[in-house]
Amino acid sequence: GQNIDQPTEMTATEGAIVQINCTYQTSGFNGLFWYQQHAGEAPTFLSYNVLDGLEEKGRFSSFLSRSKGYSYLLLKELQMKDSASYLCAVRGRDDKIIFGKGTRLHILP
Amino acid sequence: DSGVTQTPKHLITATGQRVTLRCSPRSGDLSVYWYQQSLDQGLQFLIQYYNGEERAKGNILERFSAQQFPDLHSELNLSSLELGDSALYFCASSVEGQGFDEQFFGPGTRLTVL
Numbered sequence: 001g002q003n004i005d006q007p008t009e010m011t012a013t014e015g016a017i018v019q020i021n022c023t024y025q026t027s028g029f030n031g032l033f034w035y036q037q038h039a040g041e042a043p044t045f046l047s048y049n050v051l052d053g054l055e056e057k058g059r060f061s062s063f064l065s066r067s068k069g070y071s072y073l074l075l076k077e078l079q080m081k082d083s084a085s086y087l088c089a090v091r092g093r094d095d096k097i098i099f100g101k102g103t104r105l106h107i108l109p
Numbered sequence: 110d111s112g113v114t115q116t117p118k119h120l121i122t123a124t125g126q127r128v129t130l131r132c133s134p135r136s137g138d139l140s141v142y143w144y145q146q147s148l149d150q151g152l153q154f155l156i157q158y159y160n161g162e163e164r165a166k167g168n169i170l171e172r173f174s175a176q177q178f179p180d181l182h183s184e185l186n187l188s189s190l191e192l193g194d195s196a197l198y199f200c201a202s203s204v205e206g207q208g209f210d211e212q213f214f215g216p217g218t219r220l221t222v223l
Contacts, residue, residue: 031209033212041216042111042199042214042215042216042217043152043199043214044111044214045211045212045213048209048211050209087151087152089152094165095157095164095165096154096165096166096167097142097154097157097165097167098154098167099144099151099152099153099154100151101150101151102151102152
């Protein structure tokens, strides 16, 4: 079957670094996305990985290992506004998109 | 503001009824996606259209249907509504609809079925 797993909740401290993991099992692979979603709002795009390795974008980085079916999102210099849900999503070979249930990140001052 | 518009913002209806949700993509985007988000299920991909044609189908119930019109706006029709259909329905649009293609999400329509 097709499945995406990520932790339900995480807590980190303002100014610190946090890593949110995502593992996936899908039929085919056409890329992995990370989205940020604040409560009651629409998701917004953070990153896209299709090749193995690290993609860096400011305070956010995303890593992909296709052989392991594994990705992580790394958030540095955490700010209070980073408190949100982080959604991992995979586009399969047939262009179907599967989302994980999201990781709720709580930032403590 | 993502540039994607959805109407209505809120919809309250009764079981057994039928509703239509509307989405206008960003200017220049050819692809439209529909998602359902409920508290216990997370974000579920329903269906994708590209330039008027269905491109990919997810977990869309037979009671639900969608289409994309020549002007590229899209409608999601939900019929024989059940209590479990209460959710936030998002529309997203993108340029190409495949591979790396950033999706821009609309603000959503909150559907409540009583």
